[in-house]
Amino acid sequence: MSHTHEEWTESNLNHYQSAHSSRTKSERIRNEADTLMANCASKTQRSQQEISTRLGSRIEDCNSWRADLQTELDNNIRENGLLKETKSELEHAIAETERPLRINNECIKNREARISIDLVKDEVENSLEREVENIKTYQQRMQKMLAKVNQQIETNHSMQDKLHGDLEHKDMALEIDRDCHEMHNDAIDIKHHDGIEEEDVSGSVPQSWAKFSKNNVEESQGAGRSSTRQLRYDVNNLINNAASDMSVHWNKTNRAFTDRISEAQDAHRNLKSNLILTKNEIADMERHIERIKQNIAAKDPPLRVAQTRLKKRTRRPEVENCNDGPHSKLLEEVNELMNCIKHLEDKLQEANHALQDLLKNKERLEHNIKVKANSLLIDRQKCMSLRRHFPYSVVTTKYY
8 A cells, every 4th residue: 555745754754753862852851860979989989988877977986985995994093003002001990909818818818817806807908808898899990990991892793794784785885996997999898788777776866875884984983983982081991990909098007007007016014014013013012921920920939938828837836926017028028029910921821812912913914915916927927927018019001
């Protein structure tokens, strides 16, 4: 079938128009694609640059917190080391309290050997009791303080673990972020990870991330290092106060011993003086008794003479047996002699009683001298020889 010229012309025009339209569309698509590729390239470059910048900032932040964490960990370890030294000093101070306590107990035990009237509850015994009570009080206080120190050391270890764990995580994150920061389009280890953008990264946000490390640092500074410094200061004061207070009690007890020894020496000296005087009086009394006995014996011959005279004169006969002057005087002489002998015998008995009393006092004085000598031996030699120096040597803790 043949076509008309008009159809042929129209067909050509349609082909021209269709080709033009296709070319125009193609050119538009090419232009749009060029623009899109340029925009995508620019966005990709800007995004990669921004990501690199943010990674750099993140690395700086992480490094900053890492430095703070490392500094705090080092400070915590150092402070805890000082606390361990303080603990050793406190343990030494506790052990040292056994020395004055042992001597105190020895003094109390020694003084139980006092005898008789000297087994008295005196000021020395009261002072020894106060001394041992004071020592035991400080032992209890130091044991409680030691428990606090041990608890603080455990707390510091726990905080060190937190800081160390935070540091390990920071190091892992820094290694990853540095690797990401250095990554580029020509890297050989890059590949597709389908769906990675949907992975959960809700472990933290920048604010909670920073707050986590901040809390670790602040907790270590407060409940850790600050509490540790205060505890070391408290231990230092306790050890020094214990040494000072126990020394004061020790010296007070020593003064009580000195006063008691002086008192016992005075009593011992006075007893010995009284014993000498009593012995002298016994000797005098024994000599005096002998004199009385001799005097009584001396009155016997005159009495026998007088009585014999009276007897003989009774033989006078009748009226010659006269109650004359010689008879009266003989009667008077016999009565006088018998009276004198009676008084002398009474005085002899009294003197013998006095002598027995003197002998009993001599025995009591000698016993009490032995009692005082025993007490002086105990207090002066057995006790004070142990108490010449305060047996408490401690190392003053350092606080800085």
